[in-house]
Amino acid sequence: MASIARAHPNIALVKYWGKANDELIIPVAGSMSMTLDQFATTTSVELATGNDTFELNGTTADAKATGRTTAFLDVVRSLAAEAGLDTAEAHAKVVSTNEGPTAAGMASSASGFAALATAAAHAYGLDLSVKDLSRLARRGSGSALRSLIDRFAVWHAGTSDETSYAEAISAPDMAMVSVTVNTQAKKVSSRDGMVATRETSPFYQAWIDTTVTTLNEMIAACAAEDFTRIGQITETHAHRMHAVINATHPPIRYLAPVSWQVFEEVTAMRDDGLEAYATADAGPNVVIICRPTDADAVAQRVATFGQVNTFLPGPGAHLVDVA
Numbered sequence: 001m002a003s004i005a006r007a008h009p010n011i012a013l014v015k016y017w018g019k020a021n022d023e024l025i026i027p028v029a030g031s032m033s034m035t036l037d038q039f040a041t042t043t044s045v046e047l048a049t050g051n052d053t054f055e056l057n058g059t060t061a062d063a064k065a066t067g068r069t070t071a072f073l074d075v076v077r078s079l080a081a082e083a084g085l086d087t088a089e090a091h092a093k094v095v096s097t098n099e100g101p102t103a104a105g106m107a108s109s110a111s112g113f114a115a116l117a118t119a120a121a122h123a124y125g126l127d128l129s130v131k132d133l134s135r136l137a138r139r140g141s142g143s144a145l146r147s148l149i150d151r152f153a154v155w156h157a158g159t160s161d162e163t164s165y166a167e168a169i170s171a172p173d174m175a176m177v178s179v180t181v182n183t184q185a186k187k188v189s190s191r192d193g194m195v196a197t198r199e200t201s202p203f204y205q206a207w208i209d210t211t212v213t214t215l216n217e218m219i220a221a222c223a224a225e226d227f228t229r230i231g232q233i234t235e236t237h238a239h240r241m242h243a244v245i246n247a248t249h250p251p252i253r254y255l256a257p258v259s260w261q262v263f264e265e266v267t268a269m270r271d272d273g274l275e276a277y278a279t280a281d282a283g284p285n286v287v288i289i290c291r292p293t294d295a296d297a298v299a300q301r302v303a304t305f306g307q308v309n310t311f312l313p314g315p316g317a318h319l320v321d322v323a
């Protein structure tokens with residue numbers, strides 16, 4: 001019997017960059033995101049004998065991805081053991097498909113671990129609340145915990161496994177227009193980039209301090225349903241994240257020249273009265289936030305810079321079927 005779950009990627013408006021605890025994935029500061037309505041990952045988990053297996057998009061996953069899946073399943077098994085379940089020793093067959101184009105760089109590890117946490121918890125017989133599922137998903141990839149939540153999520157940084165979790169936050173309706181730019185830039189993983197930043201960036205403590213303040217400002221802007229303030233905070237904060245990363249040694253640059261061109265174009269949109277703000281994760285792609293009614297106009301303005309997709313707030317991870 002397989003347990004099947006579906007989850008969508010999320011894009012942070014207040015970013016997570018840096019861990020206080022690498023093993024438990026406790027962040028140095030909280031963050032806030034929008035869950036997307038497209039590019040879902042669907043994952044099925046079936047208990048099996050023999051080793052854990054992981055199939056991704058129709059082929060056997062590579063050793064690194066399989067190792068991360070097994071390490072995650074070990075966390076699930078330890079929870080099953082704590083709960084006294086007889087599944088605690090079981091291995092699993094994991095089959096996962098991503099609807100988003102792999103090259104789009106739209107946080108497939110977030111949707112992947114959110115779907116895996118939801119499906120695996122069910123398969124192993126764990127009865128977890130959304131909060132506890134978010135804590136579990138966090139162990140696979142930090143940002144994945146936010147994909148448990150419908151529409152908009154806050155990750156409370158906490159200081160322990162118990163206190164580091166995601167919950168919903170209400171925010172005004174908005175759209176995200178992603179621009180997947182054409183670049184051959186070699187990517188340093190978020191995981192490695194965070195360690196390099198902690199170890200070599202002289203601005204790291206300032207980044208932590210400012211992110212704590214920024215998240216509080218963002219929560220206040222959401223409560224006030226102040227889209228303009230939300231956008232301003234998002235764009236400034238994205239620049240601060242890239243600044244602390246750029247200050248590593250040796251330097252890490254995630255943004256490409258064309259990424260900066262998209263940021264320039266977004267500034268030009270605002271000058272023209274089209275209200276939009278931009279952010280970017282650990283890569284060259286840019287995500288623009290705007291009001292849903294402006295999404296088509298924004299998409300047209302950036303069409304020449306790369307592949308453009310428009311998203312609205314989407315659902316949190318959920319079980320879809322139990323066959």
Ligand code: DP6
Pocket residue numbers: 011012014015016017025031109140141142143144190191280281282
């Ligand atoms: C820039 O969640 O991928 O997208 O916890 O090491 O798996 P790990 O990192 P990950 O980092 C995401 C970083 C980011 C910002 C964000 O999503 O908040």
